[in-house]
Amino acid sequence: MADKQDPRSPVTRFLGALGNGTQVGDLWTKLSHGFTATLMEGQDKLIRYEDSHGGLGIHIEALNKSFNGNPVLKNINLEILPGETFSLIGPSGTGKSVLLKHIVKLLMPDSGKIYIDGHDIHSQERAPRNYRYSMVFQSSALFNSLTVGENVGLWLREKRVCAEKQIRQIIREKLSLVGLDGKEEMMTSELSGGMKKRVAIARSLAMNPDLILYDEPTAELDPVTSDELAKVIIGLKEKVRLTTVIVSHDLNFALYLSDRIGMMHDGQVVEIGTPQQIKQSQNPIVRGFIYTTTKGIKGEDH
């Protein structure tokens, strides 16, 4: 809870505060999200909010990526099943986040293919059916000039998905899913690290995605907040059926949440299995990672 200063102008704050129910406030809210949003209201939309497919499969085939001649991903082959929670674990600098950024098309591979729902995502062809994915970034990547509610509703408003009244309802629902009821009007600078992560999750969920990706969700969080976040993700898994991919170096977090885990080392996936299989793996790289993350107290037998 650091800086509590509201960067919005006094006029914007005043009109925003009128937003709940009054005519002036409603008009201002509509205007502040664009004239076309107001004009489009009630008409047919390009995006149907409900048409989520409830989980997509990802197939990665011989993926390679180098930066300035340094190979970061080396011949990655991976299958993530529809609706499962898959974690990629490994020490920092092994290419986990780079792989994630390829899946959301923020990076282009040097060679290899990524298929989502059977469609090559880097090809020029249109996907046979529309799917949506969203990503929760390591730094949360919230927009500081917007309130919590505006951050969560940004995609809905920009894409003119539905009427303003429904957008507000969705914002409330998604914030409630992550345990942040009634925080719509707070500025992101007023939030703690854990709350920011939860707002970022709510913002992703507002897209009603088929696939959600988390990049180091527990980075910079204390163990208690990490545990709360794990419960939020597990809770979502029960309520919303979607494919979840988590990149983390937090082994316990991954073991607790995942249906399957992939271990990455030096740009390659060296082991894939259920949490139980990973714990019992005899692969020296996996054993080494488990040992370094669960060392215990010096001098005690482990």
Next chain:
Amino acid sequence: MRSISIVGQKLLNMAQAAGEMLALLAETLYFTKEAPRNLPSITRQMSDIGIGTLPIAMLLSLFVGMVLSLQTGSELALYGTQEAIGSIVGLSMVRELGPMMTSLLVAGRIGSAMAAEVGAMKVYEEIDALRTLEINPVRYLAMPRLIACVFAVPALVIFADLVGIVGGGMIAAVNPKINVPFSVYYDNLVRSLDYMEVLKGLLKSFVFGGIIAQVGCYVGFKTTGGARGIGESTTRSVVVSFVLIMIANYFLTRFMM
């Protein structure tokens, strides 16, 4: 041989940056068709540029007008032609000093802030977040800034011209060496200054406003390397904007002569 290679590499980098900046300009212009959707963002930017810069722009132009009147008026007084001071101050302010001084001020104050803001968004993954939300960063960030700048800078220049001319008139009237009454100063001013002169000055500031926004956004989008990178982008945006404004000023002046 090595120095030739370094110079060559620098030239190639400059050519690449120029190409990228033009591509960004084309994309930004393409998205101006969606300006009504971004009206709140455009008005907020205009308010930052216009209202935020107005006091300092007026103060600056007041003193520029005063100094211009003082320096030129005293010289003219030696030959007894100080009555021409109105047209000299008016033309100088409207043609050159108003657009140039105001644009350089906006480049320093707003262009650097744009580069820092967009740069911070790039470094802290907010631009990547926009992409994953299927929102084009050029449409969301660059287009509102370009529109705001091309309208706010000329608006500021109108005020700067006025204040500079008034400042010049005040000095002409009160300085005993010059001693030109305000009515004479004004008559001389309106005789030499026509609407085309004012429009030419505003056209210049329109272009300068575009340069400031484009450079600020381009440098911001290219930011890498954390807090240090953001600092470097801030400085770079000011330097590049100043240089491009100076170059554009020469060619615009030549073109409009």
